[in-house]
Amino acid sequence: MSVVRIEHVFKDYRLGEQTVQALHDITLAIEPGVFLAISGPSGSGKTTLLNLIGCIDKPSSGKIYVNDQDISLKSANELADLRARSIGFIFQTFNLLPVLSAAENVEYPLLRCPEISATERKKRVNYFLDIVGLSKFANNRPNQLSGGQRQRVAIARALAIKPSIVLADEPTANLDKVTGREILRLMKQINRYLKTTFIFSTHDQKVIDHADRLVQMEDGYITAFGVRNDKTWNLARVRPLPEGDDEDDAE
């Protein structure tokens, strides 16, 4: 079973008269509970891929299944609902609402789910602020928190809906090294403890080393897929195929 299945996905962007091919023939199955890094240089397609998995954007062609649901068959409202209930987002710039306290930021996505009572909302806010170690800062606004604390609030906010997947676009890029490592360790502890699938983009090898699955991208192609056993990566290289060549270059 896969929590995300991507089949022969292409993504083009129109830029005036030009077409930018951001993703080429991406096929990938992501198992539930993994801690997956998508790595690659700037412009390789990491954010585009995360946006497609997060139902923020649609592929130009190909199929994406999230929790076994074909997202191409869903209306904009249905996609918004799937996002609100199943996918938590963490951004490199934290994206907290500045006028709300830490607790209110965590509660915010729950307001979209009317079946969650006010009592349950408060319970979840307390629980997830506790998990990220910020119970004492519940009433602080983002500008009264450090960068690392802001990202912890963002993690609690992403978890509050109890998502099956958390997507994180360069979650440590705006943090110093030590804080970035703490945030990654926290994400991994949560991944182990709550079994939530984490998919995050990065071009930092230190960040990659925290993952247990790896997708390497270049120029819109997947160039390798890796599984980590203890400290060693078992990498299967996938060479982008030149026209007319149908050979794989698996190692």
Ligand SMILES: Nc1ncnc2c1ncn2[C@@H]1O[C@H](COP(=O)(O)OP(=O)(O)OP(=O)(O)O)[C@@H](O)[C@H]1O
């Ligand atoms: N909205 C857009 N319109 C046009 N082109 C885009 C758009 N978004 C991304 N692209 C292009 O698609 C390609 C992939 O971009 P993407 O942002 O997915 O890469 P990335 O690996 O996340 O890069 P970075 O590490 O710099 O964030 C790039 O060539 C980029 O210029």
